[in-house]
Amino acid sequence: MSAPEVPVRRQTRQRTAVLTLLDQLDGFRTAQDLHALLRERGDAVGLATVYRALQALVDDGLVDVLRGEDGEAAYRRCSPVHHHHLVCRSCGLTVEVADPPVERWAARVAAEHGFADVQHQLEVFGTCGRCTPAQR
Amino acid sequence: MSAPEVPVRRQTRQRTAVLTLLDQLDGFRTAQDLHALLRERGDAVGLATVYRALQALVDDGLVDVLRGEDGEAAYRRCSPVHHHHLVCRSCGLTVEVADPPVERWAARVAAEHGFADVQHQLEVFGTCGRCTPAQR
DNA sequence: GACCCGTGTGAGAATGGTTCTCATGACCAG
DNA sequence: CTGGTCATGAGAACCATTCTCACACGGGTC
Numbered sequence: 430m431s432a433p434e435v436p437v438r439r440q441t442r443q444r445t446a447v448l449t450l451l452d453q454l455d456g457f458r459t460a461q462d463l464h465a466l467l468r469e470r471g472d473a474v475g476l477a478t479v480y481r482a483l484q485a486l487v488d489d490g491l492v493d494v495l496r497g498e499d500g501e502a503a504y505r506r507c508s509p510v511h512h513h514h515l516v517c518r519s520c521g522l523t524v525e526v527a528d529p530p531v532e533r534w535a536a537r538v539a540a541e542h543g544f545a546d547v548q549h550q551l552e553v554f555g556t557c558g559r560c561t562p563a564q565r
Numbered sequence: 566m567s568a569p570e571v572p573v574r575r576q577t578r579q580r581t582a583v584l585t586l587l588d589q590l591d592g593f594r595t596a597q598d599l600h601a602l603l604r605e606r607g608d609a610v611g612l613a614t615v616y617r618a619l620q621a622l623v624d625d626g627l628v629d630v631l632r633g634e635d636g637e638a639a640y641r642r643c644s645p646v647h648h649h650h651l652v653c654r655s656c657g658l659t660v661e662v663a664d665p666p667v668e669r670w671a672a673r674v675a676a677e678h679g680f681a682d683v684q685h686q687l688e689v690f691g692t693c694g695r696c697t698p699a700q701r
Numbered sequence: 702g703a704c705c706c707g708t709g710t711g712a713g714a715a716t717g718g719t720t721c722t723c724a725t726g727a728c729c730a731g
Numbered sequence: 732c733t734g735g736t737c738a739t740g741a742g743a744a745c746c747a748t749t750c751t752c753a754c755a756c757g758g759g760t761c
Contacts, residue, residue, distance in 0.1 A: 439728060439737060461718075475740040480719065500636035500747080501718065515678055524678050531667055535689050542651055542660050543694030551687040553671050558679030575708060575757060597747075611711040616748065636718080637747065 438485060443474045447482040448491070448506075456521030457495050457503035495552065513551045519560035526553075574621060579610045583618040584627070584642075592657025593631050593639035631688065649687045655696035662689075 438444075446467055451458075458466075464479045474482075483504050486492035493507040495514070505514075505523060513531075515524040531551060539547040574580075582603055587594075594602075600615045610618075619640050622628035629643040631650070641650075641659060649667075651660040667687060675683040 437737080441727075441738065443739070459718090477720075477741085478739055481738080496632045496636055499718095500632055500638065502636065515675060515680060517680065518682075526674050526678075528670060528674070530670055531687075534664060534666055538662050538664070539651060539689055539691045542662075543697075544651060544653065544689075544691035545694075545697045546654075547689060547691040549687065549689040551667075551685065553675055553680075553683060553685040555675045555680030555683040558681075561679075561681045573708080577709060577757075579710070595747085613712085613749075614710055617709080635747095 438489070443478050444482045444485070446472045446474055447479060448486065451486075451492060451504065451506040454506070456523045457493075457505045457516065459497075459501050459503050461501075463504070513553065515553045515555065517557035517560055518554050519556055522557050522559075574625070579614050580618045580621070582608045582610055583615060584622065587622075587628060587640065587642040590642070592659045593629075593641045593652065595633075595637050595639050597637075599640070649689065651689045651691065653693035653696055654690050655692050658693050658695075 447463065450463060450466060450470075450472075460476075460479050460483055463483075464474065464476050467474045467479070483492060483494075487494050487504070490509045491506065492504050493514070495503045495505070495516075497503060508525060510527075511532075512525045512527050515526050517523070528551075531549075535549040536547055539545075583599065586599060586602060586606075586608075596612075596615050596619055599619075600610065600612050603610045603615070619628060619630075623630050623640070626645045627642065628640050629650070631639045631641070631652075633639060644661060646663075647668075648661045648663050651662050653659070664687075667685075671685040672683055675681075
């Protein structure tokens with residue numbers, strides 16, 4: 430069919446600012462958070478632009494997106510290879526984890542039921558070592 | 566501590582209607598969908614009530630909730646035992662699947678990183694056998 | 702069966718995250 | 732330097748979900 434249509438990503442102060450900020454942060458942050466942080470820094474960027482930049486980064490595979498229980502999207506700078514996340518419910522600390530067994534399991538189970546073109550999403554939530562003592 | 570506070574779930578026409586409808590449906594449906602379906606049936610229920618009924622059902626473990634990529638919540642009548650879903654992207658057909666290996670994997674990986682009180686969410690998406698030929 | 706109280710209901714308003722609109726401004730190839 | 736294209740931003744629009752509050756009703760009790 431036609432070319433993959435690469436829409437010529439321009440480099441602007443705003444997009445650089447968003448990516449730079451994400452590089453300096455550890456856990457998942459919402460777009461609203463990032464917008465507020467940029468404003469605090471004096472590196473003001475419009476809210477709509479933050480959303481657009483994040484979408485572009487997600488499309489390029491530079492950033493991962495996660496939906497919280499309330500449906501709000503959270504973003505994080507991530508490695509481009511396939512992986513999953515181990516997220517601390519308390520402090521937001523995130524560890525990237527790979528898992529060949531799960532990949533295989535998902536593919537096998539899907540095949541058994543006649544499913545093709547399989548994708549999966551897996552996230553693990555818990556309380557990290559630093560936050561556990563504080564609990565209770 | 567205090568009693569678990571079980572808030573006396575009353576049986577009303579509306580709640581019965583929501584649960585009955587879910588029993589007759591296969592895949593995940595949004596609250597808006599369910600509301601529209603009930604109205605078509607002549608079994609009209611207020612939108613706010615649909616949301617309240619669904620929340621109660623989720624709390625009771627009778628219904629599972631899933632967040633789509635757009636953040637909209639989708640609900641489905643499900644068995645109360647722990648399981649994951651194999652969902653068809655095209656027709657919404659859903660299969661419940663259990664997976665002891667993944668449970669163990671998640672627990673082990675979390676422990677290795679010092680995480681406690683672990684939960685995980687895993688969903689597999691694909692195209693079911695009936696929908697695959699239609700694609701492309 | 703009649704009564705009561707606490708809970709459920711529903712219409713509409715409010716909320717809040719995300720996307721759209723459109724006039725203006727910035728990037729960059731030529 | 733210039734032009735055209737894409738990006739920006741303020742605010743409006745959108746839409747799922749939740750809140751408000753007056754009223755209805757379920758289901759014990761007598």
